Amino acid sequence: TGLYAGVAYSSKVKLEVWLNDNVATTRDFLNKEMIPAFEKENPNISIKMVYINWERFYEKLTTSYAAGAPPDIIEPGGEDLGMMVKHGLARPLDDLLADWPAKDDFYDSTWETATYKGRIYRVPLLADVRSLIYRKDFFQEAGLDPNDPPDTWEELADYAVKLTKREGEKIKRAGYHDWTYFQWQEFFYFMWQNGGEITNKEMTEVTLDSPECVEALQFLSDLSSKYKVMPLGGITAPGALPLVGAGIAAMQRSGATVLAETRR
Numbered sequence: 001t002g003l004y005a006g007v008a009y010s011s012k013v014k015l016e017v018w019l020n021d022n023v024a025t026t027r028d029f030l031n032k033e034m035i036p037a038f039e040k041e042n043p044n045i046s047i048k049m050v051y052i053n054w055e056r057f058y059e060k061l062t063t064s065y066a067a068g069a070p071p072d073i074i075e076p077g078g079e080d081l082g083m084m085v086k087h088g089l090a091r092p093l094d095d096l097l098a099d100w101p102a103k104d105d106f107y108d109s110t111w112e113t114a115t116y117k118g119r120i121y122r123v124p125l126l127a128d129v130r131s132l133i134y135r136k137d138f139f140q141e142a143g144l145d146p147n148d149p150p151d152t153w154e155e156l157a158d159y160a161v162k163l164t165k166r167e168g169e170k171i172k173r174a175g176y177h178d179w180t181y182f183q184w185q186e187f188f189y190f191m192w193q194n195g196g197e198i199t200n201k202e203m204t205e206v207t208l209d210s211p212e213c214v215e216a217l218q219f220l221s222d223l224s225s226k227y228k229v230m231p232l233g234g235i236t237a238p239g240a241l242p243l244v245g246a247g248i249a250a251m252q253r254s255g256a257t258v259l260a261e262t263r264r
Helices: 024-041 054-066 078-086 101-105 108-112 136-141 153-163 180-193 211-225 256-263
Strands: 002-005 013-019 045-051 122-124 131-134 165-167 170-173 251-254
Touching: 013 054, 024 045, 131 136, 136 153, 153 211, 153 251, 180 211
Parallel strands: 013 045
Antiparallel strands: 002 122, 131 251, 165 170
16 A cells, blocks of 8 residues: 655645554554644645545545545555556655665565556555454353464365354354455465456456356355355444454454454
8 A cells, every 4th residue: 555646846835645554552653743744844845634534435536536535645545546546546656765865764565566667657555464363262162272374275164164253144254254345355365365366467367267267256145145254235234343353253364453453
């Protein structure tokens, strides 16, 4: 994930910044410390923070561009880089970064994901490792070793079946729950685990119909349709808690924000 800038300014301006990845502690830090300090150091710039979420981001972004009033700085996903550049929705930042001393503080790999056709279009914001997160207490309850999570697809399905709780036909606790709003990302994880790729190395042919990709998609579908460890429409957690933290799922794959929100 990175920050994209639309326009550079020299006169007194108000910049609107959209941020998707945020929790209460992040918002407090930005609102009470970072932004006031920045505005004090740069009196010609005022910041308007807009805290959105990934579920509504693309709808709001499309609407804002259609209305001719897009934000100045946004946080889209890394996979959006090519599309945004192609449609003229982001400006290259090479001139602004050339003499920026903090540029060397970032891992080289993060700048690679910010580069499209030899030009840099975003500043890396965060690098998130997606992991399998699970509840040890639910493992113990189901007779599973809490220190021995599943290593294979077969084990994942087996554990999920044992961890699922039902009332009749209704699932009250998912044994495993995918990312409902980003199932395409969930599919990518299984696809890469299975040796599949979206395109060939030359990026001239889509390879989603390869046996590796088809098998991965079938397994992801089987979790709800065959093993019935999560409902087809997904489960919504009450409030801001993630599913695992709320006890509505025993296992889920997600990023660091799930752990932060659960601990908080």
